[in-house]
Amino acid sequence: MKSEAARRSSGESAGHEPVQVSAGSSLPVTGAHEGHTRAAVVQLLLEEGPISATDIGARLGLSAAGVRRHLDVLIEAGEAQEASAASWRQRGRGRPAKLFQITAAGRGKLGHTYDDLAGAAMRQLREIGGDAAIEDFARRRVQSIVREVEPVGDGEPEDVESTAEEIAEAFTSAGFAASIRPVGNGVQICQHHCPVSHVAEEFPELCEAERAAFAELLGRHVQRLATIANGDCACTTHVPLAVPRKTS
Structure with a gap:
């Protein structure tokens, strides 16, 4: 026994x-x-x-x-x-x-297949096209993930939250296990898994492209609070629901 x-x-x-x-x-x-x-x-x-x-x-x-x-x-x-x-x-x-x-x-163990190959390809891309080529690749990659997400219209809080949810769903479909949660006066987009985190450790342009895409779709400044590539348990991005009014 x-x-x-x-x-x-x-x-x-x-x-x-x-x-x-x-x-x-x-x-x-x-x-x-x-x-x-x-x-x-x-x-x-x-x-x-x-x-x-x-x-x-x-x-x-x-x-x-x-x-x-x-x-x-x-x-x-x-x-x-x-x-x-x-x-x-x-x-x-x-x-x-x-x-x-x-x-x-x-x-x-959840799957970082082909990390070495992806890293080598990215290094070669940088050698051939410089930083601009990496940034363009990162931008195109995230656009392919959120291509069906419509940008926020008039910026009402409920519209912002709904669009953040659509972004999370798009990233979940791409293998990021994403969700949103309300925090204070906004919401946080949380990516609990990152299938490219090992590559993003060397190429932070991948993370920055995601943040920029979130900001563009949501029509406001968003702040990255944590990333798996930096050793955190999740990639977390804060999204304010209301934009402060400009004072004259």
């Missing part, structure tokens, strides 16, 4: 747990197989992290022990970690809950 440690290392389980994804979730989980369950945990760490074990359990219908087992395996493999600033989402009194997030190693 296998020990618990052996079962954990091989991805097996002594018993299966129900996987119940909350309404509205896009997690591709249809069964209770251990591998599917762990994939769902990884997906939540990717799209919602930093996230607490309690929230993971609530979303997937897992017991606290079940969540902890999956997290322990992922942490031991270097694919997940406890968030360094766990108190930022603390609400109310009491001890702050531990929050967990995916690591660069864990994100790398």
Whole structure:
């Protein structure tokens, strides 16, 4: 009979747990197989992290022990970690809950195919055409992603938020696992995964082209707060819903 440690290392389980994804979730989980369950945990760490074990359990219908087992395996493999600033989402009194997030190693296993080839091609492009060629390529690339998104019309807050949602949907279709969330007097476009982050580390023009496209479509200045290429857990862009009136 296998020990618990052996079962954990091989991805097996002594018993299966129900996987119940909350309404509205896009997690591709249809069964209770251990591998599917762990994939769902990884997906939540990717799209919602930093996230607490309690929230993971609530979303997937897992017991606290079940969540902890999956997290322990992922942490031991270097694919997940406890968030360094766990108190930022603390609400109310009491001890702050531990929050967990995916690591660069864990994100790398989700697919950075052809990174070396893409990096070599970009370096060659820069050698041939200079910085202008890189910037033009980056601009064309992001335009191909948001080509069906219409620019904001009169700039009403609801129109800005709707367009931000369309941008997030377009980037999700391109593999970025994007979403928006209300923050203060605006919204944030959050890209929880970046399939080109390894290349963007060397070519930040890719990130800047995205920010410029967001600003153009939304008709206002937007601010990049974090990027996966710089080691953050998500690419986050703040979008103000209202533009300050000009004073004479």
